[in-house]
Amino acid sequence: MITIAQLTRLPRRFGKYYDRQFLPLLEKTGLSMREIHVLLFLANHPGQDTARDVTELRGLAKSQVSQAVEVLTGRGLLARRADGEDRRIVHLDITEQGRPLAAEAQAVQAACGRRMLAGLSQEEQAVFLDLLERVLRETEELSIEKERLS
Numbered sequence: 001m002i003t004i005a006q007l008t009r010l011p012r013r014f015g016k017y018y019d020r021q022f023l024p025l026l027e028k029t030g031l032s033m034r035e036i037h038v039l040l041f042l043a044n045h046p047g048q049d050t051a052r053d054v055t056e057l058r059g060l061a062k063s064q065v066s067q068a069v070e071v072l073t074g075r076g077l078l079a080r081r082a083d084g085e086d087r088r089i090v091h092l093d094i095t096e097q098g099r100p101l102a103a104e105a106q107a108v109q110a111a112c113g114r115r116m117l118a119g120l121s122q123e124e125q126a127v128f129l130d131l132l133e134r135v136l137r138e139t140e141e142l143s144i145e146k147e148r149l150s
Contacts, residue, residue, distance in 0.1 A: 018112050025108060029101065031071070034060065036105050038068040039077065042094055043102040044109075049091045077101060 019033055026033065041058045042049055048057060054065045069092060072078040077098030083089035094102050117125045 014112075014116060017116075018109075021108050021112050022105070025101075025104060031075075032068070034064050035068045035071050038065060039072060039094065039098065039102050040105050040109060042078070042092055043106055049093065050089060051092065054092075072098070 022033060022036055025031075025036065031039075037058060037060065038054055041054050045053070045057065048054075051062070051065045051069055054060060055062050058065075060068075069078060069080075073080060076095055079093045079095050081091045081093055083091060117128070120128060
């Protein structure tokens, strides 16, 4: 029987490993991991390009996203663009200057995923990812259910 300790250990351990893999990029750029998270979110989720999208889907606090966007915009890595229909909505675009950094961060991210699954065969990876997706969906449903009851 799987224990809660086992379930909670994976994200913590992977999170530590994942963040360490970005250290050379952080040192090279002077950016924080939070800023890299925002850049990666925008690179990995075309069409979900507002600070609200980052906050809701990435799970970062609104203040953290705002600070990261300020830094990334100030460094010329992101640009703000007003929505054509609703001027209250501001879209975030990775600039030409930011694209190489986003691609480099995506490469680090992909290498982390490959390394994590390296001990599994292709078939085992497919089964693991399918099961993980099912558990994540169930977790999301439980979270939504709890919010409704609150």
